[in-house]
Amino acid sequence: MKFxxxxxxxxxxxxxxxxxxxxxxxxxxxxxxxDPTVNKLEEMAAQILNKEAAMFVPTGTMGNxxxxxxxxxxxxxxIIAEDNHIVVxxxxxxxxxSGANLRCLPSNKGMVDLKLLDRxxxxxxxxxxxxxxxxxxxxxxxxxxxxxxxxxxxLYEIGRKNNIHVHLDGARIFNxxxxxxxxxxxxxxxADSVMFCLSKGLxxxxxxxLVGTKAFIDxxxxxxxxxxxxxxxxxxxxxxxxxxLEKMTKRVHEDHENARYLAELLKDxxxxxxxxDDVHINMVFFQIEKPVSGEYITCELxxxxxxxxxxxxxxxxxxxxxxxxxxxxxxxxxxxxxxMNAI
Numbered sequence: 001m002k003f004x005x006x007x008x009x010x011x012x013x014x015x016x017x018x019x020x021x022x023x024x025x026x027x028x029x030x031x032x033x034x035d036p037t038v039n040k041l042e043e044m045a046a047q048i049l050n051k052e053a054a055m056f057v058p059t060g061t062m063g064n065x066x067x068x069x070x071x072x073x074x075x076x077x078x079i080i081a082e083d084n085h086i087v088v089x090x091x092x093x094x095x096x097x098s099g100a101n102l103r104c105l106p107s108n109k110g111m112v113d114l115k116l117l118d119r120x121x122x123x124x125x126x127x128x129x130x131x132x133x134x135x136x137x138x139x140x141x142x143x144x145x146x147x148x149x150x151x152x153x154x155l156y157e158i159g160r161k162n163n164i165h166v167h168l169d170g171a172r173i174f175n176x177x178x179x180x181x182x183x184x185x186x187x188x189x190x191a192d193s194v195m196f197c198l199s200k201g202l203x204x205x206x207x208x209x210l211v212g213t214k215a216f217i218d219x220x221x222x223x224x225x226x227x228x229x230x231x232x233x234x235x236x237x238x239x240x241x242x243x244x245l246e247k248m249t250k251r252v253h254e255d256h257e258n259a260r261y262l263a264e265l266l267k268d269x270x271x272x273x274x275x276x277d278d279v280h281i282n283m284v285f286f287q288i289e290k291p292v293s294g295e296y297i298t299c300e301l302x303x304x305x306x307x308x309x310x311x312x313x314x315x316x317x318x319x320x321x322x323x324x325x326x327x328x329x330x331x332x333x334x335x336x337x338x339x340m341n342a343i
Contacts, residue, residue, distance in 0.1 A: 004328045005307040009172075009201035009255070009282060009321040017247075018203060018240040027235035030056070031225070037235030041242050045209040048245060049173075049188040049196075053217035055210045055224065056238055060085075060171050062229055063195035063210040065093045068134060069227075070220040071165040071193070074099030076133030079120055081107035084138045085169055097227070101130050109278070110141030111151055118158050135159050138169040139187060140176040144283030149180065152190035159192070170196040171208070174249040175281040178256060184249075192216070201252060201282060201321050202244035206237045248322070255282035258320040258329055265333040271340045282320045289314075290343045297339060304335045 005011045014022070028034035038056050045054035057063045064086050068078060078094060080087055082104040086094060094100040103120060105112040117135070124131030137155055139147045152168075159166035168191035170176070170184075177184040188194045193212035198204035210220055224230060263279045266272055266286050274286035288297070294310030301308050308318060318332070 006318040025239035027233040031230040038238040041238040050185040051211040053214040060208040067167040072133030080136040109145040146280040156190035198241040202248040204240040204244040
């Protein structure tokens with residue numbers, strides 16, 4: 001391994017087992033619906049989350065945006081937490097692709113005041129107002145915090161009461177399930193559609209899944225084609241996704257253990273503050289309390305063979321995954337301690 005890469009869990013490359021299986025994967029033409037490996041992956045994904053149907057998409061962003069595109073009419077309002085991935089990290093795609101009006105609510109690590117959410121819903125009865133067409137939530141949240149099932153349930157009931165579709169950005173749903181000690185389907189039951197990633201921490205090289213009712217997925221499949229996501233002999237990629245679901249989802253707790261170990265060691269470095277209570281999955285956020293440029297920190301880490309994203313307004317993130325072992329955590333701590341002592 002050339003670098004200890006802790007920028008994200010998207011940096012994982014396929015395992016040797018995945019590479020060998022991909023080389024001999026049975027394929028067809030997925031747009032015609034006759035790629036048997038894709039069909040198997042989609043059936044697995046739907047079964048695991050206890051939904052009627054699933055669809056393979058190239059990226060998590062496409063999966064989320066297809067959910068918005070399929071659930072709403074142009075000009076509809078989407079109620080969402082202000083710090084969710086769809087708002088912060090998807091290039092404003094909801095407005096460009098779906099003509100969505102994002103109604104962003106104040107958030108506490110992805111969780112909104114549910115009474116406020118209920119009051120925010122609009123039905124388009126007033127000629128001046130847009131209609132609420134969708135509620136979006138995210139679990140695990142991109143802060144690394146996992147939301148309790150009780151929150152998910154109450155939010156979903158608000159959607160059902162008002163006949164509004166609820167979409168879950170479950171990019172790391174298996175991490176959330178591991179933390180909550182439940183099956184992923186227990187989280188997915190509180191959403192009408194769910195997107196989850198195969199390439200975040202599960203080692204598949206490409207791909208995400210969108211799951212929901214058969215009618216919803218059928219409609220989303222047409223829109224996937226519209227967006228250029230109708231791929232052909234994609235079973236080569238789907239084969240890695242099958243192994244990700246069969247095997248890699250069962251071991252994410254190891255990444256969580258390494259993240260907690262990392263957090264415990266970080267808090268003993270002078271000039272660094274970390275809230276260990278928020279380390280729920282494989283992501284550790286910490287604050288750099290000394291005046292130093294982010295470029296300096298990342299350059300010094302890279303000199304020692306460690307890749308990390310620079311701090312954002314003093315907050316830095318390190319992410320553990322399949323290729324980060326305990327010895328890599330310990331080396332990273334040694335280097336960070338040396339950097340902080342030198343400032």
